[in-house]
Amino acid sequence: MSAFEQIVTVLQQACAPASSIRLPAEEQLRQWEAFPSYYATLQEIAYDRSIPETIRQLAMLGLKNGVHKYWRKQAAGKPGAISPEEKAQIRSKVLNIMDEAMRGVATQNAVFVSKIAAIDYPQEWPDLLNNLIQIVQSTFNPPATPTDAIRNRTIQHNALYTLYLVIKETGSKQMPTKKRMFQQIAPDIFRYSALLYYERSNQFFGFAQAMVEGRQGIDYEEAVQTLKVAYAGLKCLRRTIVFGFQAFETVEEPSRLFQSLIEYLQKFLQLRSTLPQATPEIFVLTDKMISQIGKFYLDLQKSQILHFVLARGSMDVIRFYWGLVESYVPGSGGAGGSSDLTYQKFLLQALILLKNVLKNSEFSVINRKDMEEKMGQVKTILSTQLLTEQFVVRATEVLVGRYLAFSEQELEMWRDEPEAFVQEEDSDHWEFALRKCAEKVLMNMVSSNRAVLSPVLIGMLTHVMGVEGNDPKSILLKDAVYAIAGLCAHDLYDYVDFDSWFRSRLIAEARLEGPNQNILRRRVAWLMGCWVPVKASSTILPDVFTLLLNLMEPNEDMVVRLTAVLHLQHCVDTYEFDPIAFVGYLERTLELSCALMAECEELEVKMKVLSCLSVVVERMEKFVSPFAGRVTQLLPGLWEQSEREEMFRAAIVGTLGKLVGVSSCLSF
Numbered sequence: 310m311s312a313f314e315q316i317v318t319v320l321q322q323a324c325a326p327a328s329s330i331r332l333p334a335e336e337q338l339r340q341w342e343a344f345p346s347y348y349a350t351l352q353e354i355a356y357d358r359s360i361p362e363t364i365r366q367l368a369m370l371g372l373k374n375g376v377h378k379y380w381r382k383q384a385a386g387k388p389g390a391i392s393p394e395e396k397a398q399i400r401s402k403v404l405n406i407m408d409e410a411m412r413g414v415a416t417q418n419a420v421f422v423s424k425i426a427a428i429d430y431p432q433e434w435p436d437l438l439n440n441l442i443q444i445v446q447s448t449f450n451p452p453a454t455p456t457d458a459i460r461n462r463t464i465q466h467n468a469l470y471t472l473y474l475v476i477k478e479t480g481s482k483q484m485p486t487k488k489r490m491f492q493q494i495a496p497d498i499f500r501y502s503a504l505l506y507y508e509r510s511n512q513f514f515g516f517a518q519a520m521v522e523g524r525q526g527i528d529y530e531e532a533v534q535t536l537k538v539a540y541a542g543l544k545c546l547r548r549t550i551v552f553g554f555q556a557f558e559t560v561e562e563p564s565r566l567f568q569s570l571i572e573y574l575q576k577f578l579q580l581r582s583t584l585p586q587a588t589p590e591i592f593v594l595t596d597k598m599i600s601q602i603g604k605f606y607l608d609l610q611k612s613q614i615l616h617f618v619l620a621r622g623s624m625d626v627i628r629f630y631w632g633l634v635e636s637y638v639p640g641s642g643g644a645g646g647s648s649d650l651t652y653q654k655f656l657l658q659a660l661i662l663l664k665n666v667l668k669n670s671e672f673s674v675i676n677r678k679d680m681e682e683k684m685g686q687v688k689t690i691l692s693t694q695l696l697t698e699q700f701v702v703r704a705t706e707v708l709v710g711r712y713l714a715f716s717e718q719e720l721e722m723w724r725d726e727p728e729a730f731v732q733e734e735d736s737d738h739w740e741f742a743l744r745k746c747a748e749k750v751l752m753n754m755v756s757s758n759r760a761v762l763s764p765v766l767i768g769m770l771t772h773v774m775g776v777e778g779n780d781p782k783s784i785l786l787k788d789a790v791y792a793i794a795g796l797c798a799h800d801l802y803d804y805v806d807f808d809s810w811f812r813s814r815l816i817a818e819a820r821l822e823g824p825n826q827n828i829l830r831r832r833v834a835w836l837m838g839c840w841v842p843v844k845a846s847s848t849i850l851p852d853v854f855t856l857l858l859n860l861m862e863p864n865e866d867m868v869v870r871l872t873a874v875l876h877l878q879h880c881v882d883t884y885e886f887d888p889i890a891f892v893g894y895l896e897r898t899l900e901l902s903c904a905l906m907a908e909c910e911e912l913e914v915k916m917k918v919l920s921c922l923s924v925v926v927e928r929m930e931k932f933v934s935p936f937a938g939r940v941t942q943l944l945p946g947l948w949e950q951s952e953r954e955e956m957f958r959a960a961i962v963g964t965l966g967k968l969v970g971v972s973s974c975l976s977f
Contacts, residue, residue, distance in 0.1 A: 312350055316341070320354065320364045338371065343389040348375045349398050355414065356402065362411050369417035372399075376424045400425065400434055407444055407464045407471070415467045423474035430479055431490060437475065438494065442501055444468040462534050469505075469541035476545055480552030488552075495553020496562075502549060503566060505542030509535050510573055510598075521583050529588055536594045540601065547605045551612050558620035567609075568622040571629055574602045578633075596651050603630075603658030610665045615680075618666060618687045624694040627666065630659035635707050653743050660746045663704075666691055667753040701758045702765055705751060709769060712747035713789035715828070719744070727867035728911045735875065735917065748796055755797045763804045770794055770805075774814055784825045791832045795839035807840045808849050819856050827866040834860050834869060838876025842883045847890070853880060854894045861901040863908075870905055871914065878921040881928050888929050895929055899936050916957050923964040941965070 310318075319341075322334035341347050348371075354360060355368035375391065384390040391399075403422050409415040422437075430437050448465045452458040476498060480491045516532035550563050557563040577599050584591065606626055609617045617623055634656055672687065715723075723730045739745040755762045773787040794801060819833040837853055845853065857880070859865075860873035877898070881891070899922070906918040926933050944961055 312346075313353060316347075316350055316368075317354055317360065317364065320367050321361075324363050324367060342375065342379070345392065346395060348372060348379075348391055349395050351375070352399055352402060355418070356406050358409075358411075362413060365411070365414050366417060369414060369421060373417065373421050373424060376421065376428070380425065380428055396429070396433070400429070404440055404444065404471075407467045408460050409467060410463055415463075416470070419467065419471040419474050422471050423478040426475045427478040427482065430475070431494070438472070438498065441468055441472045441475065445472065445505075465534070465538060466541075469538065469545075473541060473544050473548070476548045476552075480548050492553050492555070495549050496560075499546065499549045499553065499562060502542045502545035503562065506539050506546060509539035509542065513539060514576060517580055517584060529591070533588065533590050533594065536591065536598070540594060540598055543598065543601050543605070547601065547608055550605075551608045555613075556616050557609070557613065558616050564621060567620050568625075570602050570605060571622070571626055574599060574629070577602075599655055600658070603655060603662075606630075606662060607658060607665075610662065614665060614669050614671045615683055615687055618690055619683065624690065627662055627695060630662050631704070634659050634663075634712075635703075637711075657740070657743055657746055660743075660750050661740065664746075664750045664753055666695065667750065667757055696758070698758075698761050701754055701761060705754060705762055705765055708747045708751050709766075709789055709793055710786070712744060713751070713792050714744075714785040715788070716744065723868050728871070728909060728914045730868055731871045731875075731917075732911065732913055734872075748792065751793055752796050755793075755800050759800050763801055766790075766793060766797065766801060767804050779824045779826065781825050784828050788828050788832050791829075791836060795832075795836045798839045798843045802844055805840075805844070807844050808846050811840075811845070811849055811853070816852060816856060819860060827869055830860060830866070831869045831872045834873040834876050838879035841880040847885075847887070850880075850890060854891065858894060858897050858901060861905060863904060867908075871909075871918070874902055874905060874918055874921050878924050882924050886928055888932055891929065892932050895925070895932055896936055898925055899933075912954055912957055916960055919957075919960055919964060923960065926964065 316338075319334045319337050322330050323338060325331045325334070351368045351371050355365050355372060357365070378384065379387075379389045379391045380396065403418065403425070406415070406418060409418065426434065426437055445465060445468045448461040448468070450461075452461055479487070480495075482488060482491070513532060513536045516527060516535065519527050520532075546566065550557050550566070554560055554563050557567070577595055580595055581592070581599075584595075606617075637652070637656060672684065719730070722733070733742075739749045755766065769790045773790045776783045776787055794805070798805075815833050815836065818829050821829060834857060837857055841850070841853055854877075857873045857877045861870050861877075863870075865873075880886075902918055902922050902925075906915050906922075909915045909918065944965055948958065948961055
């Protein structure tokens with residue numbers, strides 16, 4: 310039996326579900342890794358289309374792992390190191406299966422090529438990019454038969470995806486020599502990718518116009534393929550401009566692309582509402598193009614924020630995206646076409662683009678003399694062309710009025726999965742949620758424009774304080790205004806008399822019953838955690854503690870109870886906290902917290918409540934000792950429930966340690 314046949318047989322055994330067959334086969338493959346030509350033989354197996362796809366994919370996986378372990382020069386001389394001759398043999402074949410129809414094998418091969426390129430390009434493999442470009446270019450020739458047309462599309466997809474991964478791998482290297490090499494070839498890659506993007510996008514718009522006009526005989530498959538090529542070109546452009554140009558705004562072609570993409574974005578957005586009979590695939594690709602343009606601008610901000618602002622048309626980009634935010638009506642799907650949820654992803658990009666220029670750490674870092682002048686230019690551009698007083702006031706009104714209110718989906722989660730709702734609210738995944746992202750934008754905007762926006766927020770607060778009743782819209786608006794008042798507590802310190810607000814409004818609102826009033830009760834509990842550590846006199850603390858404990862009672866809404874206990878922790882864990890003043894509330898706090906923890910089903914939520922208990926124990930010290938037994942009774946059960954949850958068990962041990970420490974101090 311040849312080496313080829315032996316390896317195929319063992320690979321087949323390695324795919325077996327039975328561990329008695331699979332594990333010995335995997336061990337045999339590991340032993341063969343040290344044999345010469347093993348990886349060249351794996352490549353032959355992976356490229357043999359007569360072999361089942363699962364075996365071919367496993368062979369590809371072995372090839373990728375081999376690159377990671379044995380391809381680098383550091384592996385030379387070690388068992389399993391791939392010889393230069395075997396490497397050359399492998400490289401000579403990797404581009405020969407661009408017509409591979411099995412998507413899994415083709416994708417794995419593209420990754421394989423990119424991993425080799427990250428090590429060997431350009432020294433050992435100087436013609437890689439030119440060869441990939443030639444392969445792509447060859448597919449644009451008119452096909453002789455329908456079979457040739459299908460084959461060309463397959464080659465296009467595989468070669469463009471491989472090109473993208475190669476650019477991503479080689480461009481993202483941080484070593485100075487690798488970065489310089491990529492920057493030298495970046496202009497050529499950019500020109501070809503831009504040609505693909507411009508030509509194919511414009512060609513697709515021709516197809517789209519024919520669809521809008523209702524013409525007959527439209528080749529939908531060709532329209533889809535054209536858009537796919539344009540999409541691949543844009544992905545390559547995004548990576549190339551980020552990694553390949555240090556000051557892209559000073560180079561003509563990248564600067565022109567930066568400005569022109571907004572025009573293309575407008576066209577794609579318009580197509581979402583005007584394409585009457587396009588296939589679902591065209592809608593999906595159109596949305597991908599819109600999203601990719603947003604990623605293009607976001608990546609530039611992330612890597613070159615100063616150059617982004619200095620680029621011609623940068624403020625036009627942000628103003629256009631802000632226009633999407635301002636004109637959006639929930640439930641409309643934005644410009645139409647696809648779902649509302651899809652359009653909200655574009656709005657997230659718009660908000661993050663704005664957030665990145667409101668407050669950015671790069672704006673305060675001046676490490677060279679020439680940077681001082683650029684920094685001055687950046688601040689002038691932002692303050693005069695975008696962040697004017699009129700703009701920030703209007704933006705604040707829009708975000709508070711339209712984006713800070715809970716959505717119907719969020720309220721549904723509150724009702725159906727209260728613990729999941731609390732976890733989501735307590736997380737910091739603001740990049741993925743429209744409301745939480747709007748909160749971040751507002752916080753940065755208020756912090757950067759305190760003198761202008763504080764009076765605006767106080768006006769909103771005064772207005773909603775007078776709104777009463779059970780009307781859902783009014784309650785959600787009040788909740789939104791209260792939210793920004795809590796998030797910006799530090800910025801509003803000089804403008805809000807919290808003691809007066811608490812006594813005159815919040816105590817009463819925490820007692821309101823009726824439809825939707827649980828939204829306000831939760832918000833009042835949340836506000837305590839925001840404002841008490843910032844600005845609250847000792848005279849109101851007894852009422853604050855009483856209010857929070859009342860909201861933790863078993864007959865209260867679960868979300869309200871969890872919010873109250875989490876924000877009680879913030880009130881207790883402050884520098885000014887006086888344990889003696891809290892003694893009268895300690896027993897009830899421990900009783901309600903333990904009861905709440907016992908009711909919770911999610912371990913993550915139990916851990917949050919336990920964290921609150923742990924803080925109370927730590928801050929109250931000797932006063933906890935008489936009640937320690939109530940807490941320790943819960944810990945064994947929690948320990949059993951938290952098997953394989955190491956962080957939770959660490960929290961249990963930490964709490965127990967604090968209880969033991971308190972008891973020991975008291976005994977001593």
